[in-house]
Amino acid sequence: MKKIHLLVNLKSGSNRGEKALEQIKTILKNEKMNYDIHISNYPGQLVPIATKVANEISSGNEYVIVVGGDGSLNQALNGVKNSEQPTTPLGYFPAGTGNDFARAAKLETDPLKLIKHLKNNPTVTKVDCGKYHDLINGETRYFVNNLGIGFDAYVVNKTNHSKLKTKFNKINIGNLAYGINIVQALKGQDNFKVKVSTNGHSYYYEHAYLVTTNNHPYFGGGVPILPIASIHNHQLDIAIVEKPNLVKFIYLFSKLLINRSHMKSKQFHYFESSVIEVKTDDPEYGQLDGEELSKRKFHLKFEVDHFDLLQ
Numbered sequence: 001m002k003k004i005h006l007l008v009n010l011k012s013g014s015n016r017g018e019k020a021l022e023q024i025k026t027i028l029k030n031e032k033m034n035y036d037i038h039i040s041n042y043p044g045q046l047v048p049i050a051t052k053v054a055n056e057i058s059s060g061n062e063y064v065i066v067v068g069g070d071g072s073l074n075q076a077l078n079g080v081k082n083s084e085q086p087t088t089p090l091g092y093f094p095a096g097t098g099n100d101f102a103r104a105a106k107l108e109t110d111p112l113k114l115i116k117h118l119k120n121n122p123t124v125t126k127v128d129c130g131k132y133h134d135l136i137n138g139e140t141r142y143f144v145n146n147l148g149i150g151f152d153a154y155v156v157n158k159t160n161h162s163k164l165k166t167k168f169n170k171i172n173i174g175n176l177a178y179g180i181n182i183v184q185a186l187k188g189q190d191n192f193k194v195k196v197s198t199n200g201h202s203y204y205y206e207h208a209y210l211v212t213t214n215n216h217p218y219f220g221g222g223v224p225i226l227p228i229a230s231i232h233n234h235q236l237d238i239a240i241v242e243k244p245n246l247v248k249f250i251y252l253f254s255k256l257l258i259n260r261s262h263m264k265s266k267q268f269h270y271f272e273s274s275v276i277e278v279k280t281d282d283p284e285y286g287q288l289d290g291e292e293l294s295k296r297k298f299h300l301k302f303e304v305d306h307f308d309l310l311q
Protein backbone atom coordinates (compact mmCIF):
# COMPACT_ATOMS: atom_id res chain seq x y z
CA MET A 1 0.00 0.00 0.00
CA LYS A 2 1.23 3.50 -0.84
CA LYS A 3 2.45 5.61 2.04
CA ILE A 4 2.88 9.38 2.06
CA HIS A 5 5.38 11.17 4.30
CA LEU A 6 4.28 14.79 4.75
CA LEU A 7 7.08 17.24 5.62
CA VAL A 8 5.36 20.37 6.84
CA ASN A 9 6.20 23.97 7.68
CA LEU A 10 2.99 25.17 9.32
CA LYS A 11 4.16 28.80 9.31
CA SER A 12 4.85 29.14 5.58
CA GLY A 13 2.74 31.67 3.69
CA SER A 14 1.47 33.35 6.88
CA ASN A 15 0.17 29.98 8.21
CA ARG A 16 -1.06 28.72 4.83
CA GLY A 17 0.98 25.61 5.61
CA GLU A 18 -1.28 24.83 8.57
CA LYS A 19 -4.46 25.21 6.50
CA ALA A 20 -3.01 23.11 3.66
CA LEU A 21 -2.10 20.33 6.09
CA GLU A 22 -5.69 20.16 7.40
CA GLN A 23 -7.05 19.91 3.85
CA ILE A 24 -4.50 17.28 2.83
CA LYS A 25 -5.15 15.18 5.95
CA THR A 26 -8.90 15.14 5.26
CA ILE A 27 -8.31 14.07 1.64
CA LEU A 28 -5.85 11.33 2.63
CA LYS A 29 -8.35 9.96 5.16
CA ASN A 30 -11.17 10.03 2.59
CA GLU A 31 -8.93 8.29 0.06
CA LYS A 32 -7.94 5.73 2.73
CA MET A 33 -4.25 6.39 2.17
CA ASN A 34 -1.53 5.62 4.64
CA TYR A 35 0.48 8.67 5.80
CA ASP A 36 2.62 10.16 8.51
CA ILE A 37 3.35 13.80 9.36
CA HIS A 38 6.69 15.43 10.20
CA ILE A 39 6.20 18.95 11.50
CA SER A 40 9.20 21.27 11.36
CA ASN A 41 9.43 23.63 14.33
CA TYR A 42 12.20 26.04 13.43
CA PRO A 43 13.94 27.39 10.30
CA GLY A 44 16.37 24.83 8.94
CA GLN A 45 14.81 21.81 10.66
CA LEU A 46 13.39 20.48 7.40
CA VAL A 47 16.95 19.64 6.34
CA PRO A 48 17.54 16.94 9.00
CA ILE A 49 13.89 15.84 8.83
CA ALA A 50 14.16 15.24 5.06
CA THR A 51 17.51 13.46 5.47
CA LYS A 52 16.03 11.10 8.07
CA VAL A 53 12.88 10.38 6.08
CA ALA A 54 14.87 9.74 2.87
CA ASN A 55 17.28 7.44 4.74
CA GLU A 56 14.39 5.38 6.10
CA ILE A 57 12.42 4.95 2.87
CA SER A 58 12.55 1.31 1.89
CA SER A 59 10.18 0.88 -1.04
CA GLY A 60 9.06 2.64 -4.22
CA ASN A 61 5.59 2.91 -2.70
CA GLU A 62 6.62 5.57 -0.21
CA TYR A 63 6.30 9.20 -1.28
CA VAL A 64 7.70 12.37 0.28
CA ILE A 65 5.56 15.51 -0.04
CA VAL A 66 6.76 18.90 1.21
CA VAL A 67 4.06 21.32 2.35
CA GLY A 68 5.41 24.87 2.64
CA GLY A 69 6.95 27.72 0.71
CA ASP A 70 10.01 27.88 -1.51
CA GLY A 71 12.29 28.08 1.53
CA SER A 72 10.78 24.87 2.90
CA LEU A 73 11.26 23.07 -0.42
CA ASN A 74 14.86 24.30 -0.45
CA GLN A 75 15.51 22.76 2.98
CA ALA A 76 13.87 19.46 2.03
CA LEU A 77 15.89 19.27 -1.19
CA ASN A 78 19.14 19.89 0.70
CA GLY A 79 18.12 17.25 3.25
CA VAL A 80 17.41 14.65 0.56
CA LYS A 81 20.61 15.48 -1.34
CA ASN A 82 22.61 14.96 1.89
CA SER A 83 20.91 11.64 2.62
CA GLU A 84 21.98 8.10 1.79
CA GLN A 85 19.25 8.07 -0.90
CA PRO A 86 19.85 11.42 -2.66
CA THR A 87 17.66 10.54 -5.64
CA THR A 88 14.54 10.11 -3.48
CA PRO A 89 11.74 11.84 -5.47
CA LEU A 90 10.25 14.94 -3.87
CA GLY A 91 6.63 15.98 -4.19
CA TYR A 92 5.61 19.49 -3.27
CA PHE A 93 2.41 21.26 -2.31
CA PRO A 94 2.98 25.04 -2.50
CA ALA A 95 1.75 26.78 0.64
CA GLY A 96 4.07 29.78 0.69
CA THR A 97 3.79 33.44 -0.19
CA GLY A 98 5.74 33.62 -3.45
CA ASN A 99 5.59 29.98 -4.62
CA ASP A 100 7.96 30.69 -7.50
CA PHE A 101 9.11 27.10 -7.98
CA ALA A 102 5.53 25.82 -8.25
CA ARG A 103 4.85 28.56 -10.82
CA ALA A 104 7.90 27.55 -12.87
CA ALA A 105 7.16 23.81 -12.66
CA LYS A 106 3.40 24.37 -13.23
CA LEU A 107 2.60 22.27 -10.17
CA GLU A 108 -0.86 21.27 -9.05
CA THR A 109 -2.31 23.71 -6.51
CA ASP A 110 -5.50 21.77 -5.82
CA PRO A 111 -4.75 19.34 -2.96
CA LEU A 112 -7.51 16.92 -4.02
CA LYS A 113 -6.16 16.64 -7.59
CA LEU A 114 -2.60 16.24 -6.25
CA ILE A 115 -3.48 13.38 -3.91
CA LYS A 116 -5.69 11.60 -6.48
CA HIS A 117 -2.88 11.89 -9.01
CA LEU A 118 -0.35 10.45 -6.55
CA LYS A 119 -2.73 7.64 -5.71
CA ASN A 120 -3.56 6.64 -9.29
CA ASN A 121 -0.88 7.86 -11.65
CA PRO A 122 2.24 9.29 -9.97
CA THR A 123 4.98 10.50 -12.31
CA VAL A 124 8.61 11.36 -11.63
CA THR A 125 10.34 14.00 -13.77
CA LYS A 126 14.00 14.92 -13.61
CA VAL A 127 14.16 18.72 -13.27
CA ASP A 128 17.00 21.19 -12.80
CA CYS A 129 18.04 22.74 -9.54
CA GLY A 130 21.00 24.99 -8.82
CA LYS A 131 24.01 24.07 -6.73
CA TYR A 132 26.70 26.39 -5.46
CA HIS A 133 30.05 25.88 -3.91
CA ASP A 134 31.16 28.78 -1.69
CA LEU A 135 34.85 29.22 -2.50
CA ILE A 136 35.37 31.28 0.69
CA ASN A 137 33.81 29.07 3.38
CA GLY A 138 33.70 25.74 1.53
CA GLU A 139 29.92 25.27 1.88
CA THR A 140 27.88 23.54 -0.85
CA ARG A 141 24.11 24.04 -1.09
CA TYR A 142 21.30 23.43 -3.54
CA PHE A 143 18.49 25.78 -4.56
CA VAL A 144 15.22 25.51 -6.43
CA ASN A 145 14.71 29.17 -7.41
CA ASN A 146 17.70 31.47 -7.15
CA LEU A 147 20.58 32.94 -5.24
CA GLY A 148 20.38 36.73 -5.28
CA ILE A 149 23.02 39.29 -4.28
CA GLY A 150 22.15 42.97 -3.80
CA PHE A 151 18.71 44.54 -4.20
CA ASP A 152 16.44 41.47 -3.76
CA ALA A 153 18.55 40.16 -0.89
CA TYR A 154 18.38 43.57 0.82
CA VAL A 155 14.57 43.36 0.65
CA VAL A 156 14.52 39.79 2.06
CA ASN A 157 16.93 40.73 4.85
CA LYS A 158 15.10 43.89 5.95
CA THR A 159 11.70 42.17 5.73
CA ASN A 160 12.78 39.20 7.83
CA HIS A 161 14.01 41.57 10.54
CA SER A 162 11.04 43.91 10.41
CA LYS A 163 8.51 43.94 13.22
CA LEU A 164 5.96 44.97 10.60
CA LYS A 165 6.16 41.53 8.90
CA THR A 166 5.14 39.78 12.12
CA LYS A 167 2.28 42.23 12.65
CA PHE A 168 1.17 42.10 9.00
CA ASN A 169 1.39 38.30 8.91
CA LYS A 170 -1.10 38.11 11.77
CA ILE A 171 -3.65 39.81 9.55
CA ASN A 172 -2.52 37.98 6.38
CA ILE A 173 -0.92 40.97 4.65
CA GLY A 174 2.69 39.87 5.10
CA ASN A 175 3.39 40.81 1.45
CA LEU A 176 2.91 44.47 2.27
CA ALA A 177 6.05 44.34 4.42
CA TYR A 178 7.99 43.34 1.28
CA GLY A 179 6.48 46.28 -0.62
CA ILE A 180 7.57 48.73 2.05
CA ASN A 181 11.07 47.29 2.10
CA ILE A 182 11.39 47.53 -1.70
CA VAL A 183 11.09 51.28 -1.30
CA GLN A 184 13.65 51.17 1.53
CA ALA A 185 16.01 49.07 -0.63
CA LEU A 186 15.85 51.59 -3.46
CA LYS A 187 17.36 54.08 -1.03
CA GLY A 188 19.59 51.77 1.02
CA GLN A 189 21.24 49.37 -1.46
CA ASP A 190 24.39 50.71 -3.11
CA ASN A 191 25.95 49.68 -6.39
CA PHE A 192 28.74 47.15 -6.13
CA LYS A 193 31.52 45.65 -8.22
CA VAL A 194 31.12 42.10 -9.42
CA LYS A 195 33.07 39.72 -11.63
CA VAL A 196 31.14 37.05 -13.51
CA SER A 197 32.98 34.22 -15.28
CA THR A 198 31.23 31.89 -17.66
CA ASN A 199 31.82 30.01 -20.93
CA GLY A 200 35.57 30.76 -20.75
CA HIS A 201 35.20 34.57 -20.36
CA SER A 202 35.20 36.97 -17.41
CA TYR A 203 33.06 40.10 -17.26
CA TYR A 204 33.48 43.00 -14.80
CA TYR A 205 30.59 45.26 -13.75
CA GLU A 206 31.30 48.40 -11.74
CA HIS A 207 27.69 49.37 -10.93
CA ALA A 208 25.90 46.09 -10.27
CA TYR A 209 22.74 46.50 -8.23
CA LEU A 210 21.23 43.05 -8.43
CA VAL A 211 22.96 39.81 -9.41
CA THR A 212 20.64 36.82 -9.47
CA THR A 213 21.46 33.29 -10.57
CA ASN A 214 18.23 31.53 -11.46
CA ASN A 215 16.96 28.04 -12.09
CA HIS A 216 13.81 29.39 -13.82
CA PRO A 217 12.31 32.73 -14.94
CA TYR A 218 10.87 34.03 -11.67
CA PHE A 219 12.00 35.84 -8.58
CA GLY A 220 10.26 37.74 -5.80
CA GLY A 221 6.88 36.03 -6.18
CA GLY A 222 6.19 35.87 -9.93
CA VAL A 223 8.48 38.55 -11.42
CA PRO A 224 9.78 37.01 -14.69
CA ILE A 225 13.26 38.51 -14.60
CA LEU A 226 14.81 35.79 -16.83
CA PRO A 227 12.02 34.65 -19.18
CA ILE A 228 14.46 32.42 -21.14
CA ALA A 229 15.33 30.29 -18.10
CA SER A 230 13.76 26.87 -17.63
CA ILE A 231 13.91 23.99 -15.16
CA HIS A 232 14.19 21.64 -18.15
CA ASN A 233 17.14 23.07 -20.12
CA HIS A 234 20.05 21.82 -17.93
CA GLN A 235 21.35 25.39 -17.65
CA LEU A 236 21.38 28.15 -15.06
CA ASP A 237 20.74 31.78 -16.00
CA ILE A 238 22.34 34.81 -14.42
CA ALA A 239 21.11 38.40 -14.62
CA ILE A 240 23.32 41.35 -13.71
CA VAL A 241 21.31 44.55 -13.40
CA GLU A 242 23.15 47.86 -13.18
CA LYS A 243 21.69 50.98 -11.63
CA PRO A 244 23.11 54.12 -13.19
CA ASN A 245 20.40 56.11 -11.42
CA LEU A 246 17.05 55.55 -9.69
CA VAL A 247 14.89 56.81 -12.58
CA LYS A 248 16.53 54.46 -15.10
CA PHE A 249 16.27 51.58 -12.69
CA ILE A 250 12.54 52.13 -12.12
CA TYR A 251 12.07 52.50 -15.92
CA LEU A 252 13.84 49.15 -16.39
CA PHE A 253 11.62 47.47 -13.82
CA SER A 254 8.46 48.84 -15.39
CA LYS A 255 9.58 47.41 -18.77
CA LEU A 256 9.98 44.06 -17.04
CA LEU A 257 6.50 44.18 -15.60
CA ILE A 258 4.78 45.58 -18.73
CA ASN A 259 6.23 43.66 -21.68
CA ARG A 260 9.46 41.95 -20.58
CA SER A 261 11.54 44.14 -22.92
CA HIS A 262 13.96 44.76 -20.01
CA MET A 263 16.32 42.12 -21.43
CA LYS A 264 17.22 44.45 -24.31
CA SER A 265 18.16 47.31 -21.99
CA LYS A 266 21.81 48.27 -21.74
CA GLN A 267 21.71 48.04 -17.94
CA PHE A 268 20.61 44.41 -18.12
CA HIS A 269 23.16 41.67 -18.78
CA TYR A 270 22.51 37.94 -18.79
CA PHE A 271 24.22 34.65 -19.49
CA GLU A 272 23.08 31.08 -19.70
CA SER A 273 25.46 28.26 -18.79
CA SER A 274 25.78 25.09 -16.74
CA VAL A 275 28.72 26.59 -14.78
CA ILE A 276 28.96 30.23 -13.61
CA GLU A 277 31.36 31.90 -11.16
CA VAL A 278 30.48 35.11 -9.29
CA LYS A 279 32.80 37.23 -7.13
CA THR A 280 32.05 40.46 -5.27
CA ASP A 281 34.74 42.77 -3.89
CA ASP A 282 32.81 43.91 -0.82
CA PRO A 283 30.28 42.38 1.62
CA GLU A 284 26.74 42.39 0.20
CA TYR A 285 23.35 41.03 1.23
CA GLY A 286 22.49 37.61 -0.17
CA GLN A 287 19.38 35.45 -0.33
CA LEU A 288 18.84 31.81 -1.23
CA ASP A 289 15.30 30.77 -2.22
CA GLY A 290 13.95 33.61 -0.07
CA GLU A 291 16.06 32.86 3.02
CA GLU A 292 18.68 35.41 3.95
CA LEU A 293 22.39 34.66 3.75
CA SER A 294 24.59 36.69 6.05
CA LYS A 295 26.02 39.90 4.59
CA ARG A 296 29.44 38.90 3.21
CA LYS A 297 31.83 38.87 0.31
CA PHE A 298 30.73 36.29 -2.21
CA HIS A 299 32.88 34.02 -4.33
CA LEU A 300 30.60 31.29 -5.61
CA LYS A 301 30.84 28.59 -8.23
CA PHE A 302 27.39 27.66 -9.54
CA GLU A 303 26.60 24.44 -11.35
CA VAL A 304 23.34 23.08 -12.66
CA ASP A 305 22.19 19.94 -10.87
CA HIS A 306 18.92 18.02 -10.90
CA PHE A 307 16.40 16.24 -8.71
CA ASP A 308 13.46 13.90 -9.18
CA LEU A 309 10.19 15.82 -8.92
CA LEU A 310 7.18 13.70 -8.00
CA GLN A 311 3.88 14.87 -9.51
Ligand SMILES: Nc1ncnc2c1ncn2[C@@H]1O[C@H](COP(=O)(O)OP(=O)(O)OP(=O)(O)O)[C@@H](O)[C@H]1O
Nearest residue numbers: 012013040042043046069070071072096097098099
Ligand atom coordinates in the same frame (compact mmCIF):
# COMPACT_ATOMS: atom_id res chain seq x y z
N1 LIG B 1 11.89 24.41 8.69
C1 LIG B 1 11.09 25.34 9.20
N2 LIG B 1 10.29 25.04 10.25
C2 LIG B 1 9.47 25.95 10.78
N3 LIG B 1 9.41 27.24 10.36
C3 LIG B 1 10.19 27.59 9.33
C4 LIG B 1 11.06 26.65 8.70
N4 LIG B 1 11.72 27.28 7.71
C5 LIG B 1 11.27 28.55 7.70
N5 LIG B 1 10.36 28.75 8.66
C6 LIG B 1 9.56 29.94 8.92
O1 LIG B 1 8.50 29.85 7.95
C7 LIG B 1 8.36 31.05 7.20
C8 LIG B 1 8.85 30.92 5.77
O2 LIG B 1 8.61 29.67 5.23
P1 LIG B 1 8.75 29.40 3.65
O3 LIG B 1 9.99 30.02 3.10
O4 LIG B 1 8.54 27.96 3.43
O5 LIG B 1 7.49 30.14 3.10
P2 LIG B 1 7.21 31.59 2.60
O6 LIG B 1 8.40 32.46 2.76
O7 LIG B 1 5.95 32.00 3.20
O8 LIG B 1 6.93 31.28 1.10
P3 LIG B 1 7.72 31.56 -0.27
O9 LIG B 1 9.15 31.23 -0.02
O10 LIG B 1 7.05 30.65 -1.27
O11 LIG B 1 7.49 33.01 -0.56
C9 LIG B 1 9.19 32.05 7.99
O12 LIG B 1 8.36 32.57 9.01
C10 LIG B 1 10.30 31.21 8.61
O13 LIG B 1 10.84 31.79 9.78
